Amino acid sequence: xxxxxxxxxxxxxxxxxxxxxxxxxxxxxxxxxxxxxxxxxxxxxxxxxxxxxxxxxxxxxxxxxxxxxxxxxxxxxxxxxxxxxxxxxxxxxxxxxxxxxxxxxxxxxxxxxxxxxxxxxxxxxxxxxxxxxxxxxxxxxxxxxxxxxxxxxxxxxxxxxxxxxxxx
Amino acid sequence: xxxxxxxxxxxxxxxxxxxxxxxxxxxxxxxxxxxxxxxxxxxxxxxxxxxxxxxxxxxxxxxxxxxxxxxxxxxxxxxxxxxxxxxxxxxxxxxxxxxxxxxxxxxxxxxxxxxxxxxxxxxxxxxxxxxxxxxxxxxxxxxxxxxxxxxxxxxxxxxxxxxxxxxxxxxxxxxxxxxxxxxxxxxxxxxxxxxxxxxxxxxxxxxxxxxxxxxxxxxxxxxxxxxxxxxxxxxxxxxxxxxxxxxxxxxxxxxxxxxxxxxxxxxxxxxxxxxxxxxxxxxxxxxxxxxxxxxxxxxxxxxxxxxxxxxxxxxxxxxxxxxxxxxxxxxxxxxxxxxxxxxxxxxxxxxxxxxxxxxxxxxxxxxxxxxxxxxxxxxxxxxxxxxxxxxxxxxxxxxxxxxxxxxxx
Numbered sequence: 001x002x003x004x005x006x007x008x009x010x011x012x013x014x015x016x017x018x019x020x021x022x023x024x025x026x027x028x029x030x031x032x033x034x035x036x037x038x039x040x041x042x043x044x045x046x047x048x049x050x051x052x053x054x055x056x057x058x059x060x061x062x063x064x065x066x067x068x069x070x071x072x073x074x075x076x077x078x079x080x081x082x083x084x085x086x087x088x089x090x091x092x093x094x095x096x097x098x099x100x101x102x103x104x105x106x107x108x109x110x111x112x113x114x115x116x117x118x119x120x121x122x123x124x125x126x127x128x129x130x131x132x133x134x135x136x137x138x139x140x141x142x143x144x145x146x147x148x149x150x151x152x153x154x155x156x157x158x159x160x161x162x163x164x165x166x167x168x
Numbered sequence: 169x170x171x172x173x174x175x176x177x178x179x180x181x182x183x184x185x186x187x188x189x190x191x192x193x194x195x196x197x198x199x200x201x202x203x204x205x206x207x208x209x210x211x212x213x214x215x216x217x218x219x220x221x222x223x224x225x226x227x228x229x230x231x232x233x234x235x236x237x238x239x240x241x242x243x244x245x246x247x248x249x250x251x252x253x254x255x256x257x258x259x260x261x262x263x264x265x266x267x268x269x270x271x272x273x274x275x276x277x278x279x280x281x282x283x284x285x286x287x288x289x290x291x292x293x294x295x296x297x298x299x300x301x302x303x304x305x306x307x308x309x310x311x312x313x314x315x316x317x318x319x320x321x322x323x324x325x326x327x328x329x330x331x332x333x334x335x336x337x338x339x340x341x342x343x344x345x346x347x348x349x350x351x352x353x354x355x356x357x358x359x360x361x362x363x364x365x366x367x368x369x370x371x372x373x374x375x376x377x378x379x380x381x382x383x384x385x386x387x388x389x390x391x392x393x394x395x396x397x398x399x400x401x402x403x404x405x406x407x408x409x410x411x412x413x414x415x416x417x418x419x420x421x422x423x424x425x426x427x428x429x430x431x432x433x434x435x436x437x438x439x440x441x442x443x444x445x446x447x448x449x450x451x452x453x454x455x456x457x458x459x460x461x462x463x464x465x466x467x468x469x470x471x472x473x474x475x476x477x478x479x480x481x482x483x484x485x486x487x488x489x490x491x492x493x494x495x496x497x498x499x500x501x502x503x504x505x506x507x508x509x510x511x512x513x514x515x516x517x518x519x520x521x522x523x524x525x526x527x528x529x530x531x532x533x534x535x536x537x538x539x540x541x542x543x544x545x546x547x548x549x550x551x552x553x554x555x556x557x558x559x560x561x562x563x564x565x566x567x568x569x570x571x572x573x574x575x576x577x
Contacts, residue, residue, distance in 0.1 A: 059496070085459060093456045096449070 005150050006032065006129055006167040009141040009157030014040055016161040017139035021046045024143050027156055032142040035134035043139070054114035061110020062103045069102030070095050129167050192555035199549010202542050216278035217530050218543045221522040222550040223272065224379060225403070227265040228372070228396075229515070229554065232404020233258035234314050235368050237321065241361035247432045250424045250570030253325065254415075255408050257568050259318050260561035261554055262311040269307055272379075273300055281529050282385040294385055299378050306371035313364045315339065320357035324350060325567035336564050372397035380522070383529040387466045389455070395447040402440040403518055406511035409433055411558065413504035413511075415570065424570025427502035434501025437511070441495065445488045469528050475537045479524050486517025519547060 011017040017034065021043065024031045034043050073095040081089055115121075134140040141162070145153045154164040206215025237255040240248040273296070277283045280296055287294055322340035344350040376396025381388065389395075409430070416425045455463045471480040491514055500506045523539060531538045562568055 085457075087459075091456075093453060097453075 003147045004144050005147045005153075006142060006144050007150060007153045007157065008129070008131055008165045008167065009143070009160060009162040010131055010133060010165055011139045011141070011160070011162040012137065013161065014042060014139055017141055018042050018046050020141045020157060020160040020162060023156070023160065024141070027152075028145075029149075029153055029156065030144040032144050033129075033140075034142070035130070035140035037134060037137055037139070040139075052118065054111060054118050057110040057114025057117070058107050059110070061113070062107035064110075065102040065104070065106025066099050068106065069099035072102070073098040131165055188559050189556060192552040192559065195548045195552030196556060197549075197552075199546045199552060202545045202549065206542055213278040213530060214538060214542070215546075216275040217523075217526065217538065218546040219268075220272065220275065220279050220379070221519065221526060221543075222546055223265070223268045224375070224522055225515075225519050226261065226550045226554050227268070228400035229403045229407045230258045230261035230265055230557075231310065231314075231368060231372065232400040232402070233408045234318070235365065235401055235404055236408055238317060238361040238364040238368075241317075241321075241358055242365065247428075249426075249429055251408060251412060251429055251433055252321075253568035253570070254411050255404075256318050256321055257411070257558045257561040257565075258404070258407065258554075259311075259314050260557035260559075262314060264553055264557055266304075266307055266311060269304060278530070281383060285385060287385055290385060294378075294382055299382075303371075303375055303378055306367075306374050310364070310367045310371040313360060313367050317357060317360035317364050320353050320360060322565055322567065323353050324357070325565075327567075340565065368400075369394075369397055372400050380525050383526050384466055386462060389451050389463075391447060391451050395444075395451065398440065398443050398447050399518060399521075402437070402444050403515060405433065405437045405440055406514050407554075409437060409511045410508050410515075413508035416504040417508070430502045430504065430507060431498065434495065434507055438491070438495040438501075441488060441491045441514070445492075448488075470524055475534060476524060476528060479520060479537060483517055483521045483524055486513050487521060 009017070009020050011020065014036075017036075017040075021031060021034060034047065036043055070092075074090050077089050077091075083089065129142055131138070131140050141157070143153060143157075150166060154166065157164040203215050203219055206212065206218070209215070233255045235255075236248070237252040239245075240252055272279050276296075280299065282294055283296065292298075319339055319341060323343060326340060326343035344353055373393025373396060376393045380396060381392045412425055412430065412433070416430075452467065455467055458464075470476045491510055494500055494510055500510075520539075523537075523543075527534075527538055
């Protein structure tokens with residue numbers, strides 16, 4: 001298999017970045033990533049991303065938290081057997097509060113874990129294929145191609161109005 | 169009612185016609201007949217119980233649905249789009265609701281079981297003339313404010329050349345003459361919306377205390393009024409979604425109603441499903457901790473003892489557990505047929521919940537649930553009245569219907 005090389009098109013204009021992303025597939029290049037200094041709805045729509053899987057992590061966290069909360073409350077109550085106002089040791093009505101709080105807590109944990117997993121973070125190699133200007137006022141479109149087509153990809157980005165930066 | 173375009177981009181269509189009014193009228197007539205037969209028969213208490221439950225349910229639906237447009241108005245919400253207009257159509261039930269309330273005066277002890285009881289000093293508050301007077305005045309104020317709010321909203325929706333006579337002229341007046349007047353109407357509309365929200369909370373709290381909680385005059389929960397008006401909004405949202413879904417299904421593709429509208433109001437409905445459960449649980453927890461017999465008997469009777477126990481679990485499942493699980497899903501909120509089914513389930517669940525609240529004091533020592541065919545027919549009769557009222561509003565003011573073409577807000 002031919003060695004793969006990465007080229008990033010760096011644009012000052014959002015529309016040019018969107019046009020570049022749209023044109024990559026038809027030109028036979030592989031789109032890898034887009035960087036934007038702002039939350040860009042246009043880029044988001046162009047990428048036609050599938051539905052995020054983060055929600056499933058949140059749901060799993062919430063369900064786990066609900067039962068963990070009840071389990072914790074029951075476990076700690078049965079360790080001491082302190083009868084208060086004649087109430088049962090294991091009283092599900094007040095334990096619901098603990099269950100609810102743990103649902104929220106574990107949902108947040110699930111959400112954060114889901115975010116990290118889906119965004120493949122932490123990405124120790126990420127900075128190797130990054131242009132710091134994308135944290136300022138530029139848009140970056142990272143694409144890959146076979147080593148032999150590097151020049152074509154560079155020209156493609158220049159034609160779209162951007163500056164091409166090559167990564168080995 | 170946040171679409172303030174003096175001339176709508178395209179003429180709305182789809183006002184309910186004879187095909188809706190005839191069955192609705194038949195249902196209403198059947199319900200009325202069953203009520204009169206029951207009230208004049210051997211067990212008038214049963215008929216009055218069903219009347220009271222349905223009065224509370226359908227009035228709450230109308231009041232809650234109109235609240236939706238008031239809330240979106242004062243929050244300057246733009247997402248609601250054509251739903252604002254549809255919610256205004258429920259104001260058509262206000263006059264009927266007031267007449268039905270006045271009819272409660274003839275229910276006597278079948279509606280006010282505390283009439284001949286020893287009230288231990290509460291007689292000055294719980295006496296029929298005073299209960300009827302304060303709730304009647306409250307409803308008049310609420311409905312008056314509701315119509316004033318609706319009037320401003322309708323004026324903004326009228327096309328400049330739109331004419332009108334009779335009810336149309338009386339309710340809406342005329343379209344604003346210029347942009348400056350339109351702005352003044354908008355400001356007035358916001359004020360009436362705020363007043364409606366305020367009156368809604370006060371009047372529905374009062375009705376909750378007087379007509380539901382006072383059934384058991386020695387039991388009280390300070391949160392009961394808030395519980396009652398939160399439930400009314402939950403009901404109103406459900407009915408609004410049903411109306412929108414019916415229009416979407418009938419029009420085949422819902423040109424003016426997009427899936428995002430269903431998704432957004434579905435989320436609000438989901439939120440009020442949680443809030444209803446929250447208000448229920450908050451009251452339950454306090455009573456459970458306090459463990460005072462004067463308070464616990466109310467809960468024990470309805471949730472532990474037969475014949476009410478199965479009904480309590482049915483209500484909890486229909487109003488909270490099932491909607492909670494189903495509404496987590498995003499797509500189901502956007503499918504009109506699915507969300508229509510779910511909202512209908514919730515409304516029937518809340519109808520049963522009212523039976524659970526007012527049933528025990530009206531049926532002391534009942535061996536089986538006081539629920540049968542006549543109750544179902546009366547429920548359908550009130551449904552017929554609501555359909556007729558909403559249809560009449562939509563026929564009189566087709567501006568309340570979603571425009572034939574989608575409007576981007």
